[in-house]
Amino acid sequence: MNPQALIVDDEPDILDLLSMTLSGMSIDCVSAETIAEAERLLSQQSFDLCFTDMRLPDGDGLQLVKKIQESHPDLPVAVITAYGNMDLAVTALKSGAFDFVSKPLKLQVLRELVEAALKLSPNRPHKIERRSRDRLLGETELMRELRGKVAKLARSQAPVYISGESGTGKELVARLIHDLGARSEKAFVPVNCGAIPNELVESEFFGHKKGAFTGAVADKQGLFQHAHGGTLFLDEVADLPLMMQVKLLRAIQEKAIRPVGGHDEINVDVRILSATHKNLAECVEKGTFRQDLFYRLNVIELHVPPLRERQADIQLLAEHILKKLAGKTHSAVT
Numbered sequence: 001m002n003p004q005a006l007i008v009d010d011e012p013d014i015l016d017l018l019s020m021t022l023s024g025m026s027i028d029c030v031s032a033e034t035i036a037e038a039e040r041l042l043s044q045q046s047f048d049l050c051f052t053d054m055r056l057p058d059g060d061g062l063q064l065v066k067k068i069q070e071s072h073p074d075l076p077v078a079v080i081t082a083y084g085n086m087d088l089a090v091t092a093l094k095s096g097a098f099d100f101v102s103k104p105l106k107l108q109v110l111r112e113l114v115e116a117a118l119k120l121s122p123n124r125p126h127k128i129e130r131r132s133r134d135r136l137l138g139e140t141e142l143m144r145e146l147r148g149k150v151a152k153l154a155r156s157q158a159p160v161y162i163s164g165e166s167g168t169g170k171e172l173v174a175r176l177i178h179d180l181g182a183r184s185e186k187a188f189v190p191v192n193c194g195a196i197p198n199e200l201v202e203s204e205f206f207g208h209k210k211g212a213f214t215g216a217v218a219d220k221q222g223l224f225q226h227a228h229g230g231t232l233f234l235d236e237v238a239d240l241p242l243m244m245q246v247k248l249l250r251a252i253q254e255k256a257i258r259p260v261g262g263h264d265e266i267n268v269d270v271r272i273l274s275a276t277h278k279n280l281a282e283c284v285e286k287g288t289f290r291q292d293l294f295y296r297l298n299v300i301e302l303h304v305p306p307l308r309e310r311q312a313d314i315q316l317l318a319e320h321i322l323k324k325l326a327g328k329t330h331s332a333v334t
Contacts, residue, residue: 008052048121069096074122093158119182138313154180162275164304170275178231186230194239212261238276
């Protein structure tokens, strides 16, 4: 049986474009022009994904997103926003939307979104989730809550800002979000933003063309291209120079990059996770970090607690570390 998609929109052109694109991917489409009609259809049959416009005759798409979150929490919902309306897209992601697409719709972006959403469909057979190589150990309430949040965030494409002190395991959390999500088969690309020289940071992120600058003897792909289809983890993001913050913001909003020395933009499908041991809100107040970029990265904040706040986990962690060390030396733990 083909996957089933619910499209909620009152614009015939958008309905036709979505229906033709999804039909070409062997997905059957059912359309609704109002929230009321969409709710009726949702009560009558199950769907694998849903698209909804933000402006509907009897309300806005956020209402539908929230209602689906309540009654069908496993159904991926993508919202269709007007060009440049990132504030509305961010609000939709905060409300539980899987992802968003902007008008005019880019077919390649649309297909990539659909492919990712179908991997999380409640009606599709799933492969057994592979265990992250770095598990979040701990049986305290804080750690159980953290694992629950990670599992929920893995079902979204929303940018996540992972806060916490140095050594709390922010990269482990980012990797687990990636491993449990629809992008697990693609690359997880971590980068320490503070370790890249300022004069090379744009080339590292976006790549460059041969001859773009002295030493550019060949075309080079950047981190965004390496992470295409997967996840880009920006560690120590507060250390990015202000010049690069502007360009990163545009790449996130447009889902496209331009290599240094290049003339054409390249579409990139990347989920952004970020972290820093600094207080990013304080960096914004001091003027060292752009407020608009902070708003885009901090769609959802996930705090990783330090070990001193979960001391009951120390014995479990110590035993785990000893077993790993004993396995390397072929010794027995007593």
